[in-house]
Amino acid sequence: MTVQEAALVVDNVSKHFGGLKAMRHVSVTLGVGERVSVIGTNGAGKSTLFNCIAGAVPVTSGKITLFGEDITKMRAARRAQRGLARTFQTSQLFEQLTAAENLFIALGGVRMRGAYLLPSRSRTERWRAAAQLLDQVGLDGRGSQLVADLSHGEQRQLEIGMALALNPKVLMLDEPAAGFSPSERSHLVALLQNLPETVSLLLIEHDMDIALAAASRVIVMHDGEKLLEGTPEEIRASELVREIYLGGKAKDAA
Numbered sequence: 725m726t727v728q729e730a731a732l733v734v735d736n737v738s739k740h741f742g743g744l745k746a747m748r749h750v751s752v753t754l755g756v757g758e759r760v761s762v763i764g765t766n767g768a769g770k771s772t773l774f775n776c777i778a779g780a781v782p783v784t785s786g787k788i789t790l791f792g793e794d795i796t797k798m799r800a801a802r803r804a805q806r807g808l809a810r811t812f813q814t815s816q817l818f819e820q821l822t823a824a825e826n827l828f829i830a831l832g833g834v835r836m837r838g839a840y841l842l843p844s845r846s847r848t849e850r851w852r853a854a855a856q857l858l859d860q861v862g863l864d865g866r867g868s869q870l871v872a873d874l875s876h877g878e879q880r881q882l883e884i885g886m887a888l889a890l891n892p893k894v895l896m897l898d899e900p901a902a903g904f905s906p907s908e909r910s911h912l913v914a915l916l917q918n919l920p921e922t923v924s925l926l927l928i929e930h931d932m933d934i935a936l937a938a939a940s941r942v943i944v945m946h947d948g949e950k951l952l953e954g955t956p957e958e959i960r961a962s963e964l965v966r967e968i969y970l971g972g973k974a975k976d977a978a
């Protein structure tokens with residue numbers, strides 16, 4: 725894949741926090757409209773990868789390109805303007821507003837590190853778009869609920885709606901299924917599979933079934949490095965992946 729065909733290219737990126745090498749020489753290419761999952765045990769460097777791509781933290785070395793443009797040193801808000809949207813591992817919703825109001829605000833523009841984009845839609849259009857997004861993320865009929873009264877799963881669905889409100893070209897989701905019930909999990913997979921074809925997806929997910937169902941390519945990170953990359957079938961069959969996950973579990977249980 726050439727750089728032009730790629731939505732996102734992470735080229736040999738490292739991120740150190742003081743002496744801690746959270747990410748070492750990681751390279752990832754995401755094609756336009758492609759769906760890629762990133763898996764790996766706790767502390768593997770997955771969220772750090774997202775933070776570097778989104779511009780939440782500066783890289784230590786390496787280069788990041790979005791649709792052919794070098795964004796390595798670009799501010800987070802400008803990356804968002806270029807079509808990069810992400811959710812966080814922890815909730816960033818306005819708890820005392822309703823689900824629809826949260827989306828209404830997100831549809832009004834991008835707010836990141838104090839930088840605002842002006843809303844480009846009328847209020848009526850924004851409410852209509854909010855209703856459509858609620859439907860898209862499976863929260864039809866829940867728009868008038870306060871976020872605080874939504875279930876955990878519903879809140880995470882709403883977060884995806886908030887990211888989609890930015891009409892992203894590249895969507896990064898950090899563990900969207902964390903704390904989900906089985907029915908919420910299958911709903912999420914359907915939601916991800918039904919994303920517009922133009923949206924390129926980078927998905928961090930601990931739940932292997934979701935990670936493999938939602939992507940055509942899977943990247944395995946371990947201890948700050950990209951260990952393996954392959955199709956869902958290859959990852960499912962990999963002894964190495966099994967060892968890492970079982971090893972991690974054994975350690976957790978100890």
Ligand SMILES: Nc1ncnc2c1ncn2[C@@H]1O[C@H](COP(=O)(O)OP(=O)(O)OP(=O)(O)O)[C@@H](O)[C@H]1O
Nearest residue numbers: 741744746764765766767768769770771772773813
């Ligand atoms: N802002 C930060 N400052 C210092 N250390 C950090 C920071 N962010 C992450 N780290 C460290 O970098 C390493 C990788 O963390 P990261 O959050 O990227 O892992 P992860 O793969 O997302 O793990 P998890 O599955 O638990 O979310 C960890 O050792 C973590 O403590």
Ligand SMILES: [Mg+2]
Nearest residue numbers: 770771772813
């Ligand atoms: Mg993480």
